[in-house]
Amino acid sequence: MSWTDERVELLKKMWGEGQSASQIAKELGGVTRNAVIGKVHRLGLSNRNSGGAKAAEPKEKPAAAPAAAAPKPAAAPKPKPQPKTEPARPAAAQPAADAKPATPARRQIIPAGQPLPPQPSANEISPEALAKVNEVEKKAKKLGLMELTERTCKWPVGDPATEDFWFCGLPAQQGKPYCEAHVGVAFQPMSSRRDRRR
DNA sequence: CCCTGATTCGC
DNA sequence: GCGAATCAGG
Numbered sequence A: 001m002s003w004t005d006e007r008v009e010l011l012k013k014m015w016g017e018g019q020s021a022s023q024i025a026k027e028l029g030g031v032t033r034n035a036v037i038g039k040v041h042r043l044g045l046s047n048r049n050s051g052g053a054k055a056a057e058p059k060e061k062p063a064a065a066p067a068a069a070a071p072k073p074a075a076a077p078k079p080k081p082q083p084k085t086e087p088a089r090p091a092a093a094q095p096a097a098d099a100k101p102a103t104p105a106r107r108q109i110i111p112a113g114q115p116l117p118p119q120p121s122a123n124e125i126s127p128e129a130l131a132k133v134n135e136v137e138k139k140a141k142k143l144g145l146m147e148l149t150e151r152t153c154k155w156p157v158g159d160p161a162t163e164d165f166w167f168c169g170l171p172a173q174q175g176k177p178y179c180e181a182h183v184g185v186a187f188q189p190m191s192s193r194r195d196r197r198r
Numbered sequence B: 001c002c003c004t005g006a007t008t009c010g011c
Numbered sequence C: 001g002c003g004a005a006t007c008a009g010g
Helices: A005-016 A021-028 A033-042 A127-139 A180-186
Strands: none
Touching (some): A005 A021, A005 A033, A021 A033
Protein backbone atom coordinates (compact mmCIF):
# COMPACT_ATOMS: atom_id res chain seq x y z
CA MET A 1 0.00 0.00 0.00
CA SER A 2 1.23 3.46 -0.70
CA TRP A 3 0.20 6.83 0.53
CA THR A 4 -2.17 7.95 -2.13
CA ASP A 5 -3.84 11.28 -1.87
CA GLU A 6 -7.00 9.70 -0.65
CA ARG A 7 -5.28 7.72 2.01
CA VAL A 8 -3.33 10.71 3.18
CA GLU A 9 -6.49 12.69 3.31
CA LEU A 10 -8.26 10.13 5.39
CA LEU A 11 -5.24 10.00 7.59
CA LYS A 12 -5.31 13.74 8.10
CA LYS A 13 -8.98 13.73 8.71
CA MET A 14 -8.92 10.98 11.27
CA TRP A 15 -5.85 12.33 12.98
CA GLY A 16 -7.54 15.65 13.14
CA GLU A 17 -10.48 14.03 14.77
CA GLY A 18 -8.26 12.71 17.43
CA GLN A 19 -8.38 9.13 16.27
CA SER A 20 -5.51 7.01 17.48
CA ALA A 21 -2.84 5.85 15.10
CA SER A 22 -3.93 2.27 15.45
CA GLN A 23 -7.50 3.10 14.66
CA ILE A 24 -6.43 4.99 11.61
CA ALA A 25 -4.22 2.13 10.55
CA LYS A 26 -7.11 -0.24 10.96
CA GLU A 27 -9.33 1.96 8.88
CA LEU A 28 -6.81 2.41 6.12
CA GLY A 29 -5.83 -1.18 6.08
CA GLY A 30 -2.54 -2.43 4.79
CA VAL A 31 -0.56 -0.35 7.20
CA THR A 32 0.45 -0.59 10.79
CA ARG A 33 0.03 2.07 13.36
CA ASN A 34 3.75 2.67 13.08
CA ALA A 35 3.35 3.49 9.44
CA VAL A 36 0.61 5.89 10.32
CA ILE A 37 2.63 7.56 13.02
CA GLY A 38 5.60 7.77 10.77
CA LYS A 39 3.52 9.40 8.09
CA VAL A 40 1.95 11.74 10.53
CA HIS A 41 5.33 12.96 11.53
CA ARG A 42 6.56 13.30 8.01
CA LEU A 43 3.53 15.32 7.23
CA GLY A 44 4.48 17.49 10.10
CA LEU A 45 1.21 17.18 11.92
CA SER A 46 2.37 15.20 14.83
CA ASN A 47 1.21 17.29 17.67
CA ARG A 48 -1.70 19.40 17.03
CA ASN A 49 -0.07 22.09 19.09
CA SER A 50 -1.63 25.43 18.80
CA GLY A 51 0.12 27.06 15.91
CA GLY A 52 3.78 26.96 16.16
CA ALA A 53 4.97 23.92 17.91
CA LYS A 54 8.21 25.42 18.91
CA ALA A 55 9.12 22.44 20.85
CA ALA A 56 12.64 21.44 21.33
CA GLU A 57 13.54 21.89 24.88
CA PRO A 58 15.94 19.04 24.58
CA LYS A 59 17.03 18.70 28.05
CA GLU A 60 18.42 22.06 28.64
CA LYS A 61 19.07 22.42 32.24
CA PRO A 62 16.38 24.47 33.81
CA ALA A 63 19.26 26.74 34.51
CA ALA A 64 18.20 27.38 37.97
CA ALA A 65 15.29 29.71 37.38
CA PRO A 66 15.58 31.13 40.84
CA ALA A 67 12.95 33.75 41.30
CA ALA A 68 10.38 31.32 40.10
CA ALA A 69 8.95 33.45 37.37
CA ALA A 70 6.39 35.41 39.18
CA PRO A 71 4.92 37.36 36.28
CA LYS A 72 3.28 34.67 34.29
CA PRO A 73 1.02 36.57 31.96
CA ALA A 74 -1.64 34.80 30.09
CA ALA A 75 -1.23 31.19 29.34
CA ALA A 76 -4.17 29.96 27.42
CA PRO A 77 -4.11 30.98 23.81
CA LYS A 78 -6.36 28.13 22.98
CA PRO A 79 -9.87 29.48 22.86
CA LYS A 80 -10.54 26.94 20.20
CA PRO A 81 -12.85 24.30 21.62
CA GLN A 82 -12.59 22.44 18.38
CA PRO A 83 -15.88 20.94 17.34
CA LYS A 84 -14.60 17.54 17.99
CA THR A 85 -17.42 15.12 17.94
CA GLU A 86 -16.41 13.18 20.90
CA PRO A 87 -18.93 10.48 21.45
CA ALA A 88 -18.97 10.93 25.13
CA ARG A 89 -20.93 7.87 25.64
CA PRO A 90 -23.97 8.03 27.79
CA ALA A 91 -23.06 6.14 30.84
CA ALA A 92 -22.98 2.59 29.72
CA ALA A 93 -23.39 0.86 32.95
CA GLN A 94 -24.88 2.99 35.57
CA PRO A 95 -22.47 2.36 38.34
CA ALA A 96 -23.84 5.41 39.97
CA ALA A 97 -21.10 7.42 41.45
CA ASP A 98 -17.89 5.50 41.73
CA ALA A 99 -16.89 6.04 38.14
CA LYS A 100 -14.57 8.93 37.87
CA PRO A 101 -13.72 9.89 34.33
CA ALA A 102 -10.01 9.93 34.75
CA THR A 103 -9.58 9.85 31.02
CA PRO A 104 -9.01 13.16 29.35
CA ALA A 105 -12.03 13.16 27.15
CA ARG A 106 -10.04 13.36 23.95
CA ARG A 107 -9.49 10.33 21.84
CA GLN A 108 -10.33 6.74 22.26
CA ILE A 109 -13.01 6.32 24.82
CA ILE A 110 -13.59 2.68 24.90
CA PRO A 111 -16.09 1.76 22.26
CA ALA A 112 -17.76 -0.53 24.65
CA GLY A 113 -21.16 0.38 23.31
CA GLN A 114 -22.26 -3.15 23.79
CA PRO A 115 -25.25 -3.64 25.96
CA LEU A 116 -24.24 -4.51 29.40
CA PRO A 117 -25.80 -7.51 30.94
CA PRO A 118 -28.93 -7.21 32.95
CA GLN A 119 -27.00 -8.45 35.90
CA PRO A 120 -27.90 -11.70 37.45
CA SER A 121 -31.48 -10.77 37.69
CA ALA A 122 -34.31 -13.13 37.26
CA ASN A 123 -32.70 -15.06 34.52
CA GLU A 124 -33.43 -18.62 33.85
CA ILE A 125 -30.06 -19.45 32.52
CA SER A 126 -28.75 -22.89 32.25
CA PRO A 127 -27.47 -23.86 35.65
CA GLU A 128 -24.48 -25.03 33.78
CA ALA A 129 -23.61 -21.58 32.58
CA LEU A 130 -24.33 -20.02 35.93
CA ALA A 131 -22.07 -22.42 37.67
CA LYS A 132 -19.43 -21.65 35.15
CA VAL A 133 -19.83 -17.98 35.80
CA ASN A 134 -19.57 -18.38 39.51
CA GLU A 135 -16.46 -20.34 38.98
CA VAL A 136 -15.01 -17.78 36.70
CA GLU A 137 -15.78 -14.96 39.02
CA LYS A 138 -13.28 -16.37 41.41
CA LYS A 139 -10.62 -15.94 38.81
CA ALA A 140 -11.87 -12.58 37.71
CA LYS A 141 -9.37 -9.84 37.64
CA LYS A 142 -11.78 -7.52 39.32
CA LEU A 143 -11.00 -4.51 37.26
CA GLY A 144 -12.28 -1.05 37.83
CA LEU A 145 -14.24 0.77 35.20
CA MET A 146 -11.19 2.52 33.86
CA GLU A 147 -9.18 -0.60 33.45
CA LEU A 148 -11.56 -2.00 30.92
CA THR A 149 -10.41 -2.22 27.35
CA GLU A 150 -11.75 -3.69 24.18
CA ARG A 151 -10.52 -7.07 25.13
CA THR A 152 -11.43 -7.31 28.74
CA CYS A 153 -14.66 -8.83 29.90
CA LYS A 154 -16.99 -6.05 30.89
CA TRP A 155 -19.30 -8.14 32.95
CA PRO A 156 -20.10 -6.26 36.12
CA VAL A 157 -20.18 -8.07 39.40
CA GLY A 158 -21.68 -6.92 42.59
CA ASP A 159 -23.57 -3.83 43.58
CA PRO A 160 -22.31 -0.67 41.95
CA ALA A 161 -23.18 1.17 45.12
CA THR A 162 -20.86 -0.98 47.10
CA GLU A 163 -17.20 -1.56 47.44
CA ASP A 164 -17.98 -4.98 46.19
CA PHE A 165 -18.29 -3.87 42.64
CA TRP A 166 -15.95 -4.74 39.84
CA PHE A 167 -15.77 -6.02 36.32
CA CYS A 168 -14.75 -9.50 35.37
CA GLY A 169 -11.79 -8.32 33.37
CA LEU A 170 -10.84 -11.68 31.98
CA PRO A 171 -9.85 -11.86 28.33
CA ALA A 172 -12.92 -11.10 26.31
CA GLN A 173 -13.73 -13.01 23.20
CA GLN A 174 -12.98 -11.48 19.87
CA GLY A 175 -15.77 -9.14 19.01
CA LYS A 176 -17.64 -9.77 22.19
CA PRO A 177 -17.67 -7.62 25.26
CA TYR A 178 -17.38 -10.53 27.62
CA CYS A 179 -15.25 -13.51 28.35
CA GLU A 180 -16.46 -16.88 27.26
CA ALA A 181 -18.24 -17.68 30.46
CA HIS A 182 -20.11 -14.42 30.51
CA VAL A 183 -20.89 -14.48 26.86
CA GLY A 184 -22.62 -17.69 27.72
CA VAL A 185 -25.03 -16.08 30.08
CA ALA A 186 -25.23 -12.75 28.34
CA PHE A 187 -26.40 -13.95 24.99
CA GLN A 188 -29.15 -16.41 25.37
CA PRO A 189 -30.51 -18.18 22.33
CA MET A 190 -33.76 -16.73 23.49
CA SER A 191 -35.27 -20.07 24.08
CA SER A 192 -34.78 -20.83 27.71
CA ARG A 193 -36.81 -17.71 28.11
CA ARG A 194 -39.76 -20.00 28.42
CA ASP A 195 -42.28 -18.69 30.81
CA ARG A 196 -41.81 -20.60 33.94
CA ARG A 197 -44.83 -22.58 34.75
CA ARG A 198 -47.17 -20.53 36.76
C1' DC B 1 -1.12 -6.66 30.30
C1' DC B 2 -3.20 -3.52 27.14
C1' DC B 3 -2.61 0.76 24.90
C1' DT B 4 -0.55 5.68 23.35
C1' DG B 5 2.60 8.53 20.37
C1' DA B 6 7.86 9.55 19.39
C1' DT B 7 12.22 8.38 17.39
C1' DT B 8 15.60 6.05 15.10
C1' DC B 9 17.60 4.18 11.16
C1' DG B 10 18.22 0.68 7.39
C1' DC B 11 16.01 0.30 3.23
C1' DG C 1 9.76 8.63 1.74
C1' DC C 2 8.79 4.53 4.22
C1' DG C 3 7.86 1.82 8.37
C1' DA C 4 9.71 -1.94 11.79
C1' DA C 5 11.96 -1.73 15.84
C1' DT C 6 12.52 0.55 19.67
C1' DC C 7 11.70 3.90 23.16
C1' DA C 8 8.96 6.25 26.67
C1' DG C 9 4.98 6.86 28.94
C1' DG C 10 -0.21 5.57 30.87
